Amino acid sequence: MVVELNLEDFTPEEIDNDELIFGGRFDLDSIDALEIVYQVEQNFGIPMKEMNEARAAFQSINTLAAFIEARLQG
Amino acid sequence: MLYAAQETIQIDFAHRQSAHCESGVCSNLLYHYGLSISEALAFGIGSGMFFGYLPFIRINKLPLTTYRCEVGGIFKRVAKRLGCRVHWQTFRNPDKAMDALDRQLSLGIPVACRTGGYWLPYFPPAFRFHFNMHNLVVIGKEGDDYLISDPVFPDPERCSRFDLMKARFAKGALAPKGTMYYMEEAPQEVDLVPAARKGIREVCRRMLSTPGPLMGIRGIRYLSGQVRKWPKKLGQDRALLYVGQLIRMQEELGTGGAGFRFMYGAFLQEAAGVLSIPRLVNLSKVMTGVGDRWRKFAVLGGRLCKGRASADDTYDAMAALLLECADGETEVYQELLELTR
Numbered sequence: 001m002v003v004e005l006n007l008e009d010f011t012p013e014e015i016d017n018d019e020l021i022f023g024g025r026f027d028l029d030s031i032d033a034l035e036i037v038y039q040v041e042q043n044f045g046i047p048m049k050e051m052n053e054a055r056a057a058f059q060s061i062n063t064l065a066a067f068i069e070a071r072l073q074g
Numbered sequence: 075m076l077y078a079a080q081e082t083i084q085i086d087f088a089h090r091q092s093a094h095c096e097s098g099v100c101s102n103l104l105y106h107y108g109l110s111i112s113e114a115l116a117f118g119i120g121s122g123m124f125f126g127y128l129p130f131i132r133i134n135k136l137p138l139t140t141y142r143c144e145v146g147g148i149f150k151r152v153a154k155r156l157g158c159r160v161h162w163q164t165f166r167n168p169d170k171a172m173d174a175l176d177r178q179l180s181l182g183i184p185v186a187c188r189t190g191g192y193w194l195p196y197f198p199p200a201f202r203f204h205f206n207m208h209n210l211v212v213i214g215k216e217g218d219d220y221l222i223s224d225p226v227f228p229d230p231e232r233c234s235r236f237d238l239m240k241a242r243f244a245k246g247a248l249a250p251k252g253t254m255y256y257m258e259e260a261p262q263e264v265d266l267v268p269a270a271r272k273g274i275r276e277v278c279r280r281m282l283s284t285p286g287p288l289m290g291i292r293g294i295r296y297l298s299g300q301v302r303k304w305p306k307k308l309g310q311d312r313a314l315l316y317v318g319q320l321i322r323m324q325e326e327l328g329t330g331g332a333g334f335r336f337m338y339g340a341f342l343q344e345a346a347g348v349l350s351i352p353r354l355v356n357l358s359k360v361m362t363g364v365g366d367r368w369r370k371f372a373v374l375g376g377r378l379c380k381g382r383a384s385a386d387d388t389y390d391a392m393a394a395l396l397l398e399c400a401d402g403e404t405e406v407y408q409e410l411l412e413l414t415r
Binding site for chain 1: 198199228318321322336362365369370372373376377379380381382
């Protein structure tokens with residue numbers, strides 16, 4: 001996420017896994033959300049067509065990881 | 075004011091989150107009146123699918139691109155095709171608009187409103203921009219606060235009278251002018267077959283045969299040509315503003331305009347059962363693939379805007395993707411016309 005979203009002011013170690021992805025200190029917007037959706041699809045082969053689940057998954061790194069794990073196992 | 079500020083009204087309304095506001099409002103209102111129509115089905119029956127690049131209409135001083143039909147069109151067509159009677163009203167006076175809303179609420183009628191989403195305080199700042207086409211349903215009132223079923227949010231929200239009034243009378247292009255609408259009468263049973271068929275054929279005609287270069291498939295191809303020219307024609311800075319506007323118009327959170335194409339794909343899958351045309355399942359898959367191309371287009375645009383583009387993320391690449399989208403959609407609409415003849 002740090003690389004793909006070009007978060008120059010942060011390193012992965014500085015990001016708390018429960019920290020808000022949107023609405024917090026990263027200053028991300030819907031265009032960044034789109035990039036995350038795309039990266040999840042490209043890197044994990046998980047399509048995110050249902051935006052309701054995307055919204056829930058985008059709360060934090062942990063919720064996003066849990067979403068990806070659940071989809072990979074399901 | 076007709077009603078005391080302390081009045082509490084809470085309509086028993088099932089709030090269900092949806093991907094898009096107007097089709098979500100439509101589906102939720104129909105559900106309230108006993109008609110279980112999914113959001114995708116509402117979108118398809120209401121012929122929600124469209125494309126238009128309209129440089130003469132400016133939003134934030136930049137050209138309007140629309141990936142859906144005219145505002146209000148989905149609900150109007152769904153109501154007509156399912157035999158519902160809907161009351162529509164616009165206002166000049168904000169206080170009268172709020173009084174009219176209160177009157178219907180006091181009768182226990184959920185009322186849909188068109189608003190400028192920017193002014194709704196529950197919108198997270200990251201997703202707020204001026205866009206006067208946001209639909210929601212007012213489902214109650216507690217004191218000075220209105221209870222809102224905003225279909226793109228997971229739970230019902232609250233909004234003060236002042237803020238709701240401001241949102242209903244947002245200024246600028248496509249100003250909502252206090253627009254509100256509510257169901258006056260809904261049938262107990264509906265025949266989905268003619269409704270779905272009409273919905274499909276109207277989309278096909280509009281996308282394949284709308285005159286002029288700016289709308290339908292020709293509009294997508296025209297935009298492709300424009301995108302290719304933007305860096306030279308407008309200069310880098312302004313070209314980026316145009317791209318930013320283009321992809322922000324596509325839709326909110328993650329759908330990247332592909333959202334409507336994915337939704338239409340879901341509609342076609344449902345319509346395969348409704349119309350007993352199994353081939354629609356395949357077309358649903360083709361349309362979902364087109365949605366993926368639209369999403370890729372938006373991702374590339376986002377990278378350009380955010381200064382993280384690679385050597386492959388160029389205006390030419392965006393233009394090429396648009397042509398792929400146009401080709402894919404043409405294939406779907408042409409076959410749909412044949413299948414629903």
